[in-house]
Amino acid sequence: MRYVKHYGTWGYILHRLSGLALTGYILIHIYLVSGLHNRPAWQSEMEIFRHPLLVVLEWCLFSVVVYHALNGLRIFIIDYFNGARYQKQLLSAVLVLSVILFAAMGAVMFI
Amino acid sequence: MIQVKVKVYRFNPENDQQKPRFETYTVEADPKDKVLDLLHRIKWEQDGTLAFRRSCAHGICGSCAMKINGANMLACEANLKNFKDPTNIIVEPLQSLPIIKDLVVDLKDFFKKYEIVKPYLINKTPPPTKERFQSPEDRQLIDEATWCIQCASCSTSCPSNWKNPNFLGPAALLKSYRYNFDSRDEGTAERIHVLDTNDGVWRCHTIFNCVEACPKDINITWHISQLKKKLVSREY
């Protein structure tokens, strides 16, 4: 049988997955941005990104960034500011903040 | 009195045809019994071939760590009333270590890692005729780290350790803290370099499984963080 997943385990799994996803994204992102040299090609490319599905995906990407960034801060606090003593509270804060920012970004993007 | 179904992991390497399997026993129990009581009842009344380690029966010797309902804990402290469903208990050996028999795992590697961190006071200055002084504050700094009973619950719950069995693991790191941060110790220079390798302190990704598993409520991760900081400040 598998080992139960505690709070901290989820924090770690999500951080790792989000970090890897972001790394993949940043590689592609830099590659795509190099397309700025060619204005027409860029504009048509951006048209593709207006597809609703991709817009939603971009929104999701934001949640990944937010979670990783906030949890990265949590790890920093754990390492340098005795955060290990409050890791659970910190993780709760990270999750709550992530959801709020995610919703706020949705508001900016869709309203 | 309640009826408890105890599902126990069984494996006997002498019996080649036998693959690891689960065997279910039904045991009468008081709702405040510990899982160790159940195992004893199984062994003494139903099946004497069941093997597990235990000695003190009150959480101080560190013999009886095992995986109960999916999480590491001491069988002698695992009170039935703390389980959501006290009538269904699953008992397995500690994960990721070689199994000698049933719930008994091979701890040789675990203790090799313990020895590698030089777990002893190093102080070459000749001692005074009486005690070396240590302020209560300095003593407090290592207090938590001295509670460890070497039960191995932490190291065998650490996902980083499952992936890389060479990782020193939280127990050995905690022990390293215990002596490196002792105000009477002078051995940090010869001790700390074993931590500063790929299989040392850097394989800890603050997952906190170890802290959840520790029966002595030691915040191991906090101690590992202090070691990491010490290593970094040593170099930069």
Place this chain on the structure above:
Amino acid sequence: MSFQYEGAGKSGSFAWFFQRITGVILFIQVLAHFYIAHNTWDAGHDWATIIARLSNPYMRTFYLVFVILGLYHGLNGLWSVLRDYHMSAGKRKLLFGLVVTVGIFIGTLGFITMLTLPAVQ
């Protein structure tokens, strides 16, 4: 167990420390980036807006640093993930080479983009 001391140079304290440092700087940069680039939908996608913004030398520096830190942090993170698995020395060197190559390649690409942007119109 085949525990071996590998020498301080290969230890990982640098990687660990700079993962935190870059992480914290990135935290600020990411906030700034989202504010600058995505405060409206078009801000991030319209060619002219982007080029106009990037013609500002401070902006350009900001993004150059962003590219370096982002790549370093991401690939260092990837490397740290890979290091969690036990592998042979040969395989380790091969993977490390791969990660570094990808980093240099994409990094150069990012630099070229930033430094040779066409002007508006």
Place this chain on the structure above:
Amino acid sequence: MIIKHDVVIVGAGLAGLRAALEASRNYDVAVVSKLFPTRSHSGAAQGGIAASLGNVEEDHIDWHFFDTVKGSDYLGDQDAIEYLVNDAHPAIYELEHMGCPFSRTPEGKINQRKFGGHTKNYGEGPVLRACFAADRTGHMILHTLYDQCVKNNVRFYSEFYVTDIIVKDNIIRGITAYDMEGGEYVAMHAKTVMFGTGGYGRAFKITSNAHANTGDGLGVVLRAGLALEDLEFVQFHPTGVYKYGILVSEGARGEGAYLINNDGERFMEKYAPKLMELAPRDLTSRSIQTEIDEGRGINGENCVHLDLRHLGEAKINERLPEIRSFCRKIIGIDPVEEPIPIEPTAHYSMGGIPVNVDGEVLADGKSQKVEGFYAAGECSCVSVHGANRLGTNSLLEAVVFGRRAGKTMVKFLNAKGVDKADLPEDQVKASFDRIEGFKTRTGEEKVGTIRKELQQVMMTKVGVYREEKGLKEALEKVRSLEKRFEKIKIDDKGMKFNTDLTEALELDNLLQFAELIVSGALNRQESRGAQYRRDFPKRDDVNWLKHTIAVKKDGKIQYDYKPVVITKFQPQERKY
């Protein structure tokens, strides 16, 4: 398989490890233990280790000397006690220098607390004498010693179960054991052997001792035809958790906890007006048992209350954290909010393998040495505890006499040179055959059942209060259990980690010396220290100021006696 070492030490508790450390400076030492060293029951000791350091208030070696003699009800050998209290100082300082994390005073010295029976100025009132590390003193010392042994490259054979010693012509040749992991039988050929195998609380139903505390060392020694001393003196600790037997250290009372009966009364007033809760254990246990027997147990049950609440949460967390933790986890009571129900629990064996002050085992209990054979710690009887041990004196005994035995071994080896006495093969084979015999026995008796019946009868008939009738019944019962044990059958016939076999061997040992405990108690027609006979309620110095020596010859117990060594303090009436 035959393994050779200069020194083989059986047992990795405080006594074994301390001796190993001493000898490992010069010789090749092997420590054999059925538990991994840090799992030894020394680690459960909570309260402290005595030494008249005077770090907190005035104290003197001589006061400690007197308290120990008086505590022993004048049965302790005063030459040995003198070594104990004198060596206490260097022994504790050495532990500190090894890194043992004692609790500290504000100036940074080793902190000390009060403990039962330890007094100032020859009995005036409690004194701060017990050096402690919160309520984990044994744990801290045990781990420190193990760490030092790791440093000294002591060779450990952990999870090896020792079955016999090989003695011939009063010279020790080695031991036999089996490796629990693989099931292999091994003989160890050595120049010297030391026993530090600990106590036997598991002969009783309610005990503070670990499951592994089955007094194997005593069984082994009896089977080898050697003598045992003063086995009738079994200490019952006053405060074992009701029904569980888990110890709540005397340290709790040292910090100021009260004992309360059902009427809410601090009943120790009646029994020891001067020391109150800090009276010695024998007296306190009897007081509690009397309260219970006279119907003042909590709700008429077999327990009274130990109340820590007035100490406050902060002090409990600082000084007694481990007790709070296990109370909460195991019995579900938080001592900050509720009193702990307690009853007397079998705790310590004052008697054991007779040794002289240098740790050398005496074959006949008097003067005949077994060359190269040593013992220290709870399994031995020097006798510093006489008829009743004072709290914190036994960790001290284990460390002090472990250290002494280590030194004696080194001296012996220096003098002896290289050659080992040969290992008689027939004896080794006989020992292996005995183990094998357990696997092939066919009967219908179960180890668990016999052990349970033994523990039950020992608890009810050979407990805090004893009398002729009960003891006779108990003796009969134990003998009948011995008979039934011959028809035992074990389920596990395998080689690997066969705990079924281990438990059978342990029960064999228990039965061997349980008979000695009972008949020794029956034999000694007086009340002294931990032995209280309702039919002989007075101490009888004229007839019984002497140690019991018992040997088993052809299954029959033979008694002999030896005088108590009295140097400084003449027997007086013992009042607190």
